Amino acid sequence: MNALKGLAPLAHWPLRLSLAATFAFHAWPKLMDAGAMAENMNMPAMMIMMLGVMEIAGAALILYGGVGPEWATQLAGLVFAVVMVGAIFMVHAVMGWNSIGNMGMEFQVLILAASLYFATKGNDV
Numbered sequence: 001m002n003a004l005k006g007l008a009p010l011a012h013w014p015l016r017l018s019l020a021a022t023f024a025f026h027a028w029p030k031l032m033d034a035g036a037m038a039e040n041m042n043m044p045a046m047m048i049m050m051l052g053v054m055e056i057a058g059a060a061l062i063l064y065g066g067v068g069p070e071w072a073t074q075l076a077g078l079v080f081a082v083v084m085v086g087a088i089f090m091v092h093a094v095m096g097w098n099s100i101g102n103m104g105m106e107f108q109v110l111i112l113a114a115s116l117y118f119a120t121k122g123n124d125v
Helices: 012-032 034-041 045-067 070-095 106-121
Strands: none
Touching: 012 034, 012 045, 012 070, 012 106, 034 045, 045 070, 070 106
16 A cells, blocks of 8 residues: 555546546537527526636646646636536536436535535645
């Protein structure tokens, strides 16, 4: 197990990369066709566009924070947390916990926890 401790300084990268990829993947359709997404999600198109911008900005910030300033990591965590709280309470909570088959909030709560971790710990991970 001591051999794994040598990897500790790099352990934040898989989490950063997966968060950035997840948010960028979900931002893309919002930015490319906000009108269709708005209709599908029953939300105003401007709100969908704002979400897409927040998700792309957060993805860029979480990656930048890995090699740059701590504020970028913390801001990304806060942006992601706001998006996830909205997703949980506006969409997923009413469907329960289980995200398999019924779009529950299991996945969103995990992303929220990781986001809050980066928001509070910054680059001191």
